[in-house]
Amino acid sequence: MKIQLETLENESTETGTEDSSVSSNAINDMLEHAKSQNELYWQEFQETEENYVPVPPEVGDKMKHYKLNQLFADEASSMEIPQFMIETGRSLFSEHVQQPLSKENLYAGFSLLDKDTVIDFDSVDSEIARIDIDDSDAMPKAWKLQGSTIKM
Numbered sequence: 497m498k499i500q501l502e503t504l505e506n507e508s509t510e511t512g513t514e515d516s517s518v519s520s521n522a523i524n525d526m527l528e529h530a531k532s533q534n535e536l537y538w539q540e541f542q543e544t545e546e547n548y549v550p551v552p553p554e555v556g557d558k559m560k561h562y563k564l565n566q567l568f569a570d571e572a573s574s575m576e577i578p579q580f581m582i583e584t585g586r587s588l589f590s591e592h593v594q595q596p597l598s599k600e601n602l603y604a605g606f607s608l609l610d611k612d613t614v615i616d617f618d619s620v621d622s623e624i625a626r627i628d629i630d631d632s633d634a635m636p637k638a639w640k641l642q643g644s645t646i647k648m
Contacts, residue, residue: 580597
């Protein structure tokens with residue numbers, strides 16, 4: 497923004513200001529006002545950036561907060577999380593052939609209406625087990641189930 501204002505000011509001084517001194521004074525006044533506004537906006541932006549709170553206090557009080565173990569702080573700060581992309585064609589508004597993957601992209605063209613609701617468990621060849629936790633002890637117990645004992 498600062499560079500654009502300086503460029504505009506240079507162009508106004510280079511172009512013919514022979515029309516009248518009144519119009520050139522008005523342009524210079526506008527440029528000075530724009531520069532001062534720009535400086536004020538930059539100061540406000542930097543102050544806002546320093547005091548930035550990612551979660552408003554009203555919501556933050558209702559959320560669970562977990563502290564990061566300092567042992568892993570350096571590793572966590574250098575970690576890069578991948579952004580998954582989906583192939584798209586170029587559009588009128590974008591030169592990009594890819595866009596970030598979203599929920600809408602995942603279920604586009606997918607419908608449960610035409611899927612079968614009856615599942616034949618007799619054709620399943622894998623082992624099925626029943627796992628239960630008894631009230632007396634916290635250790636889970638597992639039993640292998642045979643085809644005749646499976647009742648759904």
